[in-house]
Amino acid sequence: MDAKIQIGGIIRVRDLCLLGVMSAPDRPGIGAAIFDALGRARLNTQFIVQCIDLAGMTDVLFCVTEEDALLAREIVQPISIELKAKAVEEVHRVALLSVFGPDFKERPGIAGAVFRALAKHSINILAISTSISTVTCVIGDDEMDEAVVALHEVVILP
Secondary structure: OOOOEEOOEEEEEEEEEEEEEEEEEOOOOHHHHHHHHHHHOOOOOOEEEEEEOOOOEEEEEEEEEHHHHHHHHHHHHHHHHHOOOOEEEEEEEEEEEEEEOOOHHHOOOHHHHHHHHHHHOOOOOOEEEEOOOEEEEEEEHHHHHHHHHHHHOOEEOO
16 A cells, blocks of 8 residues: 655535536637636636647636526626637536645655545546645535545545
8 A cells, every 4th residue: 555645634615616618719818708707797716727629629617606606607608609619518516625735846646646546436526726735626516525535545634
């Protein structure tokens, strides 16, 4: 068995909706168009990830509270048409599960350990975002308790 990894903590954010502006032709300003509009409506996004596929199409995924999901979709739908996106997708009842700690950039293997632990417990990751000090996964809200159990198998908390 691999040694457990020391982390600073686990962050859990529940009761979210994952929205995606899918397959828009990539160009500058896509993120600005989406998030300026959401900001003007005073909607906070708690997770953002953007990817460009091999065909040059952009997917932008983000989370808002379930309470704000309908308004967020109403705001993003006309923008997606302007951006020539193929669809606006949404997944309700999701959660953010993050592990954080100092010096993650100096410690390879943390992301793999987190993903492996979740996979071992048959928890599907809907989206991933990382930073120098954090690994964040979007998972089903109903899987949060099991996901925390899974993480405790591979991490040590202070």
